[in-house]
Amino acid sequence: MPHTLSMMEARKQLTSLPEALLHDGQADVLEVTRRGKPVLAVMPWELYEAVSETLEVMGDTELTAQLRQSIREMDSGILVSWQDAKKEIGL
Secondary structure (H helix, E strand, O other): OEEEEHHHHHHHHHHHHHHHHHOOOOOOOEEEEEEEEEEEEEEHHHHHHHHHHHHHHHHHHHHHHHHHHHHHHHHOOOOHHHHHHHHHHHO
């Protein structure tokens, strides 16, 4: 659940937010409000990159289909050994 700050409070605390958004190695999100309504989300850069990458993958229908197929195969016990996988890609 994101923490909430008003725009004025967020402005005052801006320089300390990077440390404030990391707790026990977990990234947190800050909801910034104006007149009581959310207008911004502030998050650590690593979390932003992870979210962006996930959205990019999910936006690629072919890649998403491959991922879903791989998950189904894994769940069914259809696995390839690491050695065979390396041979298959030429390593």
